[in-house]
Amino acid sequence: MGVDGDAEAPDLVLACGGERRALREERFAELRIATIDRGRCTKCLRCIDVCAFDAIARGSDGYPLVDEYLCEGCGACALVCPAKCVSLEPRLSGIVKLVETGLGLKIVSSEITAGSRATGHVVHKARELAKEMNPEMIVVDSAAGIGCAVISSIVGVDLLIVVVEPLPPSIAGARRMIELGKRMGLRMVAVVNKHDLNEEASRRVGDELGIEVVGYVPYDPTVIESYAHLQPVLHYDPNSRASKTLLEIFTTLVG
Amino acid sequence: MPRVVAVMGGKGGVGKTFIALNTARILGEEGRTLLIDADVDNPCATHFLRTELVWRESVESFVPVIDRSRCIECLNCVNQCPEKALFHVPSKGVNLIPDLCNGCGVCKIVCPVNAVAEGRKVEGWIEFYKGTALDLLVGKLEVGSRREAFVIEKLISRASRMWSDYSYVVIDSPPGTSAKLYPIARFSDSIALVTEPTPLGLSDLVKAMNLVEKVRGGSRVVIVVNKSGLNREVEQRILEIARSRGLRVFTIPYRDTVPRSVAGKRIYVDIFNDDISQTLRELARELCKP
């Protein structure tokens, strides 16, 4: 079963044939936002001082104004408000959905509400839903980077596959990824993508990153074509160079 | 006040850094320009510019330090911590899981005996590099921190203290559609939304557009279709959406000179003078129009 861990720009369902039918859908309104009752507010502005996220500012009329995008919903303002006029209202933070795709694959996709802070929470929920289905194997497609969505995507996995291109920015990014993986105690291997962009640099990747490279995928225009046709490349053209290499890699990894 | 231009786009790998670097380079010919690399997970603008590190500051947040000699183990802090970052072990008192703490300070407020002291935790770094035509401000997430939104917020507010030195500011945003993009969108006079003509690019573009509309109604928004020609049908749909929202579109053809400039760690307009350079110049002009 697949899990799309890129809750800010989920694409895995689309890339696997689009949604045929939704099997389950859960909405989350876990995050809260501070809401000030102006009828009771005495304009003491203690909430502004105590907010660690600079999410409350003084409005032109003297009342405190909560910035919904900066508010973390921690409730510090509610605790210090002497007039007890701050309430914490739930807000929709995201949707987790179990989907059967056009190709018959089962994927749990995660999607945050635009502008939400709940990326990590929503990814966590998606992985929980996948686990509940009890599949033989779960593959999480993580977002790029090393931030909260990525941490939620990789925490506790049995194997982390680090995908890297033989270009300096990508190698620098992979290094940070591996540092994170080490901190989290994960088993890691690397796959070099588009290795023919720079053969020389590709050969050095294993040494530079200090983890085993289990495969080198060539630059193959079929891959981009397959996206345009909403199919994984293995399905779109199993005989393409990229497909053959990917199959070899998965066979070695899964046995 | 400088003209602040943001290069955004929901999807990763569509060419935001490529557009940001070139826009900054072109504007740098007109006036002093600051490029802000806000892709804090994996900032990479330094690879493309010859600059020198001038200073480096940490971005820190509050973490509680529990003073065991004062603590009466009432567990107010444990019960009220919104992130469930505190736990109690009878023989060891109250303990913190630093990775979960978001620095809100609720524990300090609810402690009746003042046993919660102020500690600091590094969430990231801000680095300032000086160049000849272009200066660079880089935000970098500390490995293990989940708080990229916080680091970006501090990066942009730090940058705003330097604004009087510049005529133009170009912000290279991280991918995504969460609140971490809010400080960038809020401070920008104009926004270039970069996408590619694939179904995935289209779906993420629509999300990015909605986010920008939600947080920032007043700024000028333009669409950049990178890798044009990949899929005519999708490209047509992007053009229609742009037209229906009244947004100008710039197209960069799918051609190997673009990845070559990136692989060679060079800025496109420095090494090529063709129709793509021309489009990049026009885009820069549009973005800095008052």
Ligand code: SF4
């Ligand atoms: S600062 Fe906030 S998140 Fe951190 S331990 Fe205290 S109450 Fe919990």
Ligand code: SF4
């Ligand atoms: S609130 Fe203060 S006294 Fe109570 S358990 Fe926490 S640190 Fe100890």
